[in-house]
Amino acid sequence: MVVTQQAREQARARTLLDVRRLWVEPGALDTDRGRQVRDRFPDAELIEVASHWNIPELHGNAGNLQRWVRVKSEDLVVGTKKSIATRPNGRSADFIAPSTANGCAMACVYCYVPRRKGYANPITVFTNIERIVAHLRRHVAKQGPKPGPNQCDPTAWVYDLGENSDCSVDAMISDNVTDLIATFRELPTAKASFATKYVNRSLLDADPQGRTRIRFSLMPHADARQLDVRTTPIAGRIAAVDDFVAAGYEVHLNFSPVVVRPGWIPDWAELLIQLDDQLSSAFKQQAACEVIFLTHNEGLHAVNLGWHPRAEDVLWRPDLQERKVSENGQHNVRYDRATKSRAVATLTGLIAEHAPWLPVRYAF
Structure with missing residues (x-):
């Protein structure tokens, strides 16, 4: 029996979200979107909570460490966004849009999102x-036409939609993401953008008309097998690129995180050669990438040791890393300046050699 790519993706979706409990804020189900979420998971147990920010059974509960993946699969929190604001950015996007979700059903071991609510963070x-949506329309209108090109885009204001979640997975839960795609389709001075590690082919029907940029996150296959837990395999992400271009998306690549470990240079060269061989000229004509080297976190390091210690062999490298206190007071580690400088030069050189059609929007 031949198993198709579509069948594999459908099976992966069924295991990714097996929602058995809905943790619900007051009023969150009393909207059209709330009723839609309930209808998508009709057999899930309803548990009332005072706030999506404070659920002791889920957030900060060290007892969940051994249930890390089960919590992400089986629990879904339903709330309302209280603070609706757009923030300046300047790297991937001009602005960070207010989130329509946070947390993730995937379990990438380097992800910073669990730091926000603690432990599994479904x-x-x-x-x-x-x-x-109304806030975003007002914000875009207030900006007017973009006065000139920058690294985000030559003509449009770019709004990042998924700062603390993965929109491809969020689109399996409700129509929030497709509503946003439809909104930006009607905004000629702006476009939406989100990075993803998951192929959700239902988004091929969203008709973005060039006003949504999807950034497929890629890394060498060996890294993804160890670090990108519960995501679409790298081969599946690459196979989806041309399909999303044909469906009207602007498609870029997100090389993130780049992990410095033995053998990383030939593995990145192999990936870049694969991209050059497999991807179409239609993609290459509109392509760009961003390069982000690993930043790790002391607290997440301790958590990972409890459920996926092998990953820490490559993520936690005191011999190559230096401490950095982030703006929110988190104690992070990043590659020291000399290591980072050499690595950035090496990887951008590999891109120039093996994928000269791929502009690097930024590398850090």
Whole structure:
């Protein structure tokens, strides 16, 4: 029996979200979007909570460490977005849009999102989408036309939609993501953008008309097998690129995180050669990439030792890393200046050699 790529993706989706409990804020189900979420998971147990930010059974609960993946699969929080604001950015996007979800059903071991609510941090979906869309329309209108090109885009204001979640997975829970794609389709001075590690082919029907940029996150296959837990395999992400271009998306690549470990240079060269061989000229004509080297976290390092210690062999490298206190007071580690400088030069050189059609928007 031949198993098709589509069949593999459908099976992966069934295991990714096996929602058995809905943790619900007051009023969160009393909206059209809330009722839609409930209808998608009709057999899930309803558990009332005062706030999506404070659920002791889920957040900060060290007892969940051995249930890390089960919590992400079986629990879904349903809330409303209280603070609706857009923030300046300047790297991947001009602005960070207010989130329509946070948390993730995937379990990438380097992900910073678990730091926000602690431990497994399953998805929280916000059901007051109308307020978020109305805010974005006002914000875009206030900006007017973009005065000139920058590294985000030559003509459009770019709004990042998924700062603390993965929109491809969020789109399996509700129509929030497709509503946002439809909104930006009607905004000629702006476009949406999100990075993803998951192929959700239902988004091929969203008709973005060039106003949504999807950034497929890629890394060498060996890294993904160890670090990108519960994601679409790298081969599947690469196979989806041309399909999303044909469906009207602007498609870029996100090389993130780049992990410095034995053998990383030939593995990145192999990946770049694969991209050059397999991807179409239609993609290459509109392609760009961003390069982000690993930043790790002391707290996450301790958590990973409890459920996936092998990953820490390559993520936690005191011989190559230096400490950095982030703006929110987190104690992070990043590659020291000399290591980072050499690595950035090496990888950008590999891109120039093996994928000269791929502009690097930024590398850090």
